[in-house]
Amino acid sequence: MIGFKGNHQTELTYERARKALAESLADKGISDVRILEAILKTPRHLFVDGAFASRAYEDMSLPIGYKQTISQPYIVAKMTEILIKGNILEKKPLETILEIGTGCGYQTAILSRFCRKVFSIERIKPLADRAIVNLEKAGIKNFLIRWSDGTMGWPIHKKFDAITCAAAITEIPSKLKAQLNIGGKLICPCGNDKSQNLVLLERVSKEEYKETIIESALFVPMLPGIIKN
Ligand code: SAH
Numbered sequence: 570m571i572g573f574k575g576n577h578q579t580e581l582t583y584e585r586a587r588k589a590l591a592e593s594l595a596d597k598g599i600s601d602v603r604i605l606e607a608i609l610k611t612p613r614h615l616f617v618d619g620a621f622a623s624r625a626y627e628d629m630s631l632p633i634g635y636k637q638t639i640s641q642p643y644i645v646a647k648m649t650e651i652l653i654k655g656n657i658l659e660k661k662p663l664e665t666i667l668e669i670g671t672g673c674g675y676q677t678a679i680l681s682r683f684c685r686k687v688f689s690i691e692r693i694k695p696l697a698d699r700a701i702v703n704l705e706k707a708g709i710k711n712f713l714i715r716w717s718d719g720t721m722g723w724p725i726h727k728k729f730d731a732i733t734c735a736a737a738i739t740e741i742p743s744k745l746k747a748q749l750n751i752g753g754k755l756i757c758p759c760g761n762d763k764s765q766n767l768v769l770l771e772r773v774s775k776e777e778y779k780e781t782i783i784e785s786a787l788f789v790p791m792l793p794g795i796i797k798n
Contacts, residue, residue, distance in 0.1 A: 583612065583614055583625075583626070586625070586626035587608065587609050587611075587612075587613075587626055588609065589626065590608060590613075590626045590627075590628060590642060591605045591606075591608045591609050593628055594608060594628065594642060594643055594646050597628075597643055599643070599646045599647065599650060600650075601650045601653070601654070603653065603682075603683070604646050604649055604650045604653075604679075605646075607646075607649070607679050607682045607683075608642060608646060608679075610682075611675070611678050611679055611682075611707070612707055613625045613626060613639075613642070613675055614626070615703055615706050615707050616633075616639060616673040616674055616675040616678070616703050616707075617631050617633065617639055617673065618631075618632075618633065618634070626642075628641060628642050628643050629641055633672055633673045633696065634695075634696070635693050635695065635696060635796070636789070637672055637693070637696065637789055638672070638789060639672060639673050639675050640672070640675070640676060640735055640788075644767075644786065645675065645676045645679055646679075647767075647783070647784075648676075648733055648756050648767070649676075649679055649680060649683065649733075651754065651756055651769055651783065652666070652680075652683070652731040652733060652754055652756060653683050661683060661684055661685055662683055662684070663683055663684040663685075663730040663731055664684060664685050664686075664730050665684055665685065665686055665687075665688060665727075665728075665729045665730055665731075666680050666683070666684045666686075666687050666688070666729060666730065666731045666732070666733065667687075667688045667689070667690070667722075667723055667729040667731070667732045667733070667745075667748065668680060668687060668688070668689040668690070668732075668733050668734075668735065669689075669690050669719030669720075669732070669733070669734040669735065669736065669745070669757075669791065670690070670691065670719060670734060670735030670736040670789075670791065671689040671690065671691035671696065671697055671700045671714055671735075672691065672696055672700065672735060673696065673699065673700055673703055674689075674699075674700030674701070674703045674704045674712075674714075675703075676733070676735060677689045677700065677704060677709075677712050677714070678703075678704060678707055678709050680733070681704075681709050681711050681712055684711075684730070684731070685711060686711045686712065686713065687711065687712045687713070688712075688713050688715070688723055688727070688729070689712060689713070689714045689715070690714075690715050690716075690717055690718075690719040690723070691714060691715075691716060691719075692716070692717065692718050692719065692792065692794065692795045692796060693795075693796045694716045694795070694796065694797050694798060695798060697714050697715070697716040698716075700714055701714055716795065717795060718793055718794055718795055719734070719736075719745075719791065720738070720742040720744065720745070720791060720793055721742075721744055722742070722744035722745050722747070722748045723748060727748060728748055728749065728750045728753075729748055729749060729750060729753060730750050730752075730753045730754075731749075731753055731754050731755070731756075732745055732748065732749055732753070732754075732755040732756070732757075733755075733756050733757075734755075734756070734757035734758065734791060735788065736758070736788055736789050736790060736791035736792070737757075737758035737759065737760055737761075737765045737786070737788040737789070737790055737791060738757065738758075738759065738790070738791040739759065739760065739761060740759065741755065741757050741759065741768070741770060745757075746770065746772070746778065749770075749772045750772065751772050751773070751774060751775065752771075752772065753771070753772050754769060754770070754771050754772075755769070755770040755771075755772070756768070756769050756770070756783075757770070758786040758787075758788040760786075761790075762790065764785070765785065765786045765787060765788060766782045766783070766784070766785055766786060767782070767783040767784055767785075767786040768780060768781070768782055768783070769781045769782075769783055
């Protein structure tokens with residue numbers, strides 16, 4: 570249906586769909602208005618394959634190729650809400666965020682609103698390339714995407730205020746924990762393909778981390794190594 574409308578009409582349709590999505594996320598417990606605004610302003614239809622554009626604003630994950638999915642908006646909203654919690658007044662509450670699992674770049678786009686720069690790692694090269702194109706189409710500039718294995722952390726020595734993983738692993742990689750600033754938060758789905766929990770790790774001091782289980786989750790697995798095509 571959308572294909573038969575003019576551009577302006579299509580944009581209005583997407584805008585209405587985004588509003589409905591933001592309202593449904595609020596109903597599901599997302600209460601930070603900054604997150605709801607980010608959902609309202611981020612064109613998710615630019616991040617999914619054309620065939621799925623009309624479903625881009627349903628609160629569900631969708632295939633993006635290479636056996637991967639764009640995450641469900643609720644979970645993107647939830648994870649980001651936790652990362653920025655406590656920094657109420659600031660416009661860009663965080664300096665740097667590291668994302669493991671860029672996929673199509675949608676969560677990178679959401680995260681880019683809350684920090685000076687998002688660093689994102691994707692192990693599948695065609696997805697990393699496409700995410701760059703998608704983010705540019707959406708007019709986002711404060712990101713850096715690397716094609717590498719995220720379990721190894723950001724390749725050069727660097728620390729982040731927040732780290733978020735879009736793929737599940739049984740145990741949070743020590744290299745990621747080490748790249749978290751003291752006072753920073755890391756959020757990662759932990760478990761296997763049958764049972765996972767979203768885990769929040771806060772770095773209390775150089776050696777100490779506080780772990781909190783947020784809720785159950787279902788993510789694609791975090792896998793080692795890189796894929797060229
Ligand atoms: N953030 C995306 C979600 C993508 S799905 C969104 O906004 O919807 C998770 C992604 O993690 C997949 O693209 C997968 O290839 C990637 N991934 C899995 N293991 C990885 C690893 N070790 N390093 C980097 N990326 C990884």
